[in-house]
Structures are given as structure tokens and as C-alpha cells.
Amino acid sequence: MSEAKALPSRRKGRLQLLLIVLGVVGPMILATGMYKLQFWVPEGRSYHGELIGNGQTRADLGVQAQEDRWQLLVTAPKECSVDCQQLVYLARQIQIGLGRDAGRASHALAVTQPLSSDYETKLQHEYPQLQRYSLDPQIYTKGAQGNDTAHLWIIDPHGNLVLRYDPSVKGKDLLNDLRHLLKLSNIG
Template sequence: MSTAERTPDTQRPRGQLKLLAIVAVVLGPILVAWLMATTQIGIPQGQTNHSALVEPQLTVEDWQLGLEQVGYGAPWRLLVTAPEGCTEACLALVHEARQINVATGREADRVQHVLALGQPADEQLSRRLEQDYPKLQRASLAPTAYRDSLAAHPEAWRQGPQLWVVDPLGRVVLHRDPANPGKALLDDLRHLLKVSKVG
């Protein structure tokens, strides 16, 4: 038998391998997607936030909170509210807000940390805030309006100082859950900064 007669037989297995490779490339992803859908393995969770989402919606206007700039181009805010005055727990949240702000890295200039007090700070507190947190913005908070606006939310949110994320339009979007560390709020804020078109 000559070499020319054997060539078609030797070529046939290579042609079959190419056909199988093409079928695998086309059907492989479909099979993997079907397996993921039926076993629910490898499917991302629908909820991406780690902190408590504020629903029903609140705004800083509900709290009669006078912030200098609200709207497109305004900063995101890490807002500490202290309707009864700023105690050590309040100062711990102010410190945490600053740390989260710094940890946003190159996006830090898009974020402000703000303290909203229900009563004026005394001289000692003012000195401490100016010394320890020179970039901290301060605002006044209407305690009654604040508590009334939180009537439909968890009772714990109305007690003591709280840490919130406020978007550039003045909507209060996230609440720091005491059961979650600041890292969870940082992850959520980084995600918001990444997808945000307003601030």
C-alpha cells in the first residue's frame, strides 16, 4: 500500500478531534451555566451591601440638617448623629468615620466625615474635635425631627449616636450595624463610589 493511499485514514482522527473541540467550546459554557443554575453554586448573591440599607427612605431634610452642599457634585458623607450630645461612644464613631474616609484611598476627596449634634458642643468638646479631627464638618441636628423620622425604622437606630452613609443628593442610604465592623461599611462605600455618577 502506498503512502498516498494511507493519508486519508491518518487524517480522519485529527478531523474528529477538531470537531469534538469545536463542540466542546460551544456546548461547554452552556453545560456549566446549566449546572450553576440547577445547583446554585457560583451564582453571585443578589444583595451586595453588608450594612443595613435605610428603608423607607430618609433624607437630611427630614432631620432638618443644614449641610452646605447637596446635589450633583456634592460629596458622599459619613455622618455621625448624636441627638443627646457627643459622648465617648459618639467620639468612637467619629474616629471610625475618619478611618473609613481615609481608607477609601484615592477616592477620599469624594467623601466627608460629618458630626451632627442635637445640642451645641461645649468648649472642651470643641477643642478636642478641632485638635483630633481638623477636617471634621459639623452640623446641627433637630432631635425631635430626627427621632420622628426614624419611627418606621429599628428602635436601636433612635438610641445613642449612629453612623450613616449619605449620598450627594442628601439621601441617607446605609446605617452602620453595630454587629458589623467598620470594614463592612467601608466595602459598601467603596462600591457606591465605584458605581456612583452623582458625586
């Protein structure tokens, strides 16, 4: 009679073990399937720019730089026209708007062509913390998928591209996105 009672309790134990393993491994399998097969992906977004989630880095844009903070990078594949200058101004204002977190971010400009002497002088006087880089136009064309307008990019401290904004971006939206990223991030 003891053997007859042992079989149901053994089955019950195996069932419990199976349920525990499924409870741990099941969500991981589901999440992997959702990511790989792109099903049940939420449509709602909390950011305003274009999310860059393909592993691109600053180097994929043709910018060779090392920065250990979050960066607001303005790229101008042609001359730095009115749109580019507006984005440079916006990047500085966003960094200032971060308040106590301003030290966690920097702003930079990457251009393919030399700046006009008037604008260069203005940058030296009014934007002393602006970092400047050269931009390789051939690499940029591949990395930015052929977009030849000025853009503002949010780049994480590891050099990964996070979000891209066109010249029509509203400063408040960009500031909210960057604050949200800084709040969630323990790096930089």
C-alpha cells in the same frame, strides 16, 4: 391562491410582532410587579448596614446642610458619648481608607447638645475637616424611627440616606460598603 398564502404569512408576522413587544415590555411589567408586590425579591445582601430605601433625606433627620459629595454623617440625638466619639473616629478613618477616592466623600457630626470643651478642642486639632451641624431632636426622632443612640449614615451627593450603621459596626464592613457605592456611582 395568493390570498390563501398571504393569510398564514400575515398571521406569522403578527405573531412575530407580538413576541417582540412581549420581549421588550414583559420584563418591565415583571420588574414593576416584583417591586410593587414584593415577590421574588432576593434574600442575599451585599451590604452590612441597614438600607434606607424609602426616599428619606438628610433634612428628614433634622440636619440642614448642603454637600455635593458622599457623606459619612454621625448623629447623636443626646450627648456625644463614647459610642458617638467612636463613630466620629471611624468616619474619619473610613474617609482616609478610601485612598484616591477620599475626595469624593466627607465626614460630619450632627449633635443636639453642645460638645464638652475637651472634646471640642480635640475635634479642632485632630479632625480639622470634620463638618459640624446642629441636629433637631424632634425631627430626628421621627426620621430615625425613635432610635436615640448614635448612628453613622452614608448619604449620597443628592442628600438621600443610603445606609445606617449602629455603633457596633466593623470599620472594614463599612469601608467595603462605601467603596462599593462609589464604584457603582457616577455622582459625587
